[in-house]
Amino acid sequence: MTDMSVEICGMKFKNPIMPAAGPNVWNGDLLVAAAEGGAGGLVSKTVSVQPAKVPRPCIVKVKDSLMNAELWSDLPIEQWLKDEYSKAKKTGLPLIASVGYKAEEIREAAPKVVRAGADALELSTHYLGNDPGPVIEAVKAAKEVVKVPVFVKLSPNVLDITQFARAAEGAGADGLVAINTLGPCLAIDIENAMPMLGSTNGYGWLSGQAIKPLAVRCVADIVRAVDIPVIGVGGISSGRDVAEFLMVGAAAVQICTAAIVRGAEIYGVIADQLSKFMKAKGYNSIADFKGVALSHLPKEPLRTTAEPVNVIDSKCTACGLCERHCPYDAIHVVGRVAKVDPVKCYTCGLCVSVCPTRAIRY
Numbered sequence: 001m002t003d004m005s006v007e008i009c010g011m012k013f014k015n016p017i018m019p020a021a022g023p024n025v026w027n028g029d030l031l032v033a034a035a036e037g038g039a040g041g042l043v044s045k046t047v048s049v050q051p052a053k054v055p056r057p058c059i060v061k062v063k064d065s066l067m068n069a070e071l072w073s074d075l076p077i078e079q080w081l082k083d084e085y086s087k088a089k090k091t092g093l094p095l096i097a098s099v100g101y102k103a104e105e106i107r108e109a110a111p112k113v114v115r116a117g118a119d120a121l122e123l124s125t126h127y128l129g130n131d132p133g134p135v136i137e138a139v140k141a142a143k144e145v146v147k148v149p150v151f152v153k154l155s156p157n158v159l160d161i162t163q164f165a166r167a168a169e170g171a172g173a174d175g176l177v178a179i180n181t182l183g184p185c186l187a188i189d190i191e192n193a194m195p196m197l198g199s200t201n202g203y204g205w206l207s208g209q210a211i212k213p214l215a216v217r218c219v220a221d222i223v224r225a226v227d228i229p230v231i232g233v234g235g236i237s238s239g240r241d242v243a244e245f246l247m248v249g250a251a252a253v254q255i256c257t258a259a260i261v262r263g264a265e266i267y268g269v270i271a272d273q274l275s276k277f278m279k280a281k282g283y284n285s286i287a288d289f290k291g292v293a294l295s296h297l298p299k300e301p302l303r304t305t306a307e308p309v310n311v312i313d314s315k316c317t318a319c320g321l322c323e324r325h326c327p328y329d330a331i332h333v334v335g336r337v338a339k340v341d342p343v344k345c346y347t348c349g350l351c352v353s354v355c356p357t358r359a360i361r362y
């Protein structure tokens, strides 16, 4: 029997998959939809003492990723306190409420949000800059006024994210969430030479598949720098992506972009994919493989040579993707199967990562 439940800071989640703060959890109804879609816990859109004045347009699709200029919730906090959190609470799932940004805003908003039912807080540090000082102040303010666990969501737009992670832990944070969006970025509509987004300078923040490797690296670094749980977020769109975050030590994960693009059912779809992966690998619980990749992340390069890759003939569909991607002309579809030239193979590994059926292995 595969057990996907996790316990974080005393909260029990039936699976490790939850929404990340964004338009996918814009109000209470969408939090209910996330629960019905199969999420193991809930995270609500960031609120602050004043509603945000959100620029328009505020979201643009860039290949498989998104750029946004959305800010925090433009619903008044009073509406969240009166109507929206209570809808989420009725689902019975743990509710982590995102609150921003500066210490004095958090001191005012946090107790109200907890009284309205939040089981934990997530402090967004997105607009707090490159100095950990304001993050420390924000955590201390929250810890002074609430008793529930306080998570700090870290921005990747800093030189050393572990410095922020340690600072948050030192200030009393109970857990961390990594990462927020990457940027600022810019996209131009070449039909009219205008920025695609309506924000200052047209700037926006990147999320989705493009940032997943950055998020995985940040989580791996943070997990090794602190002793509190780390929730991974950034570019997750499949059960295999979740497994990757768990293997570098994430306690659970959050999803925003994929839920915007594919709808609230995605949480359950991804939970099913994770469950199938666990069964195939013989993992009975999340603890069975949480952090297993960390011991393979040495400080010095571990491998400078590798054996040429092998093709499992029965799995190869002769699609030719490996042949088209190989920079060294070392793999060719011959008849109905890909064949590797071991002399030409540079063992770069690109074919392994593009093969859609995972027929190519080391």
Ligand SMILES: Cc1cc2nc3c(=O)[nH]c(=O)nc-3n(C[C@H](O)[C@H](O)[C@H](O)COP(=O)(O)O)c2cc1C
Pocket: 020, 021, 022, 023, 045, 046, 059, 066, 067, 068, 069, 070, 071, 072, 073, 098, 124, 126, 153, 179, 180, 181, 206, 207, 208, 209, 211, 233, 234, 235, 236, 254, 255, 256, 257, 258
């Ligand atoms: C349109 C949009 C709005 C977002 N709003 C918030 C927010 O209010 N608070 C926050 O902490 N993060 C916010 N985020 C960041 C996400 O929660 C998440 O950290 C980031 O998008 C990376 O995850 P993803 O690749 O699964 O989207 C937003 C992201 C998007 C795309």
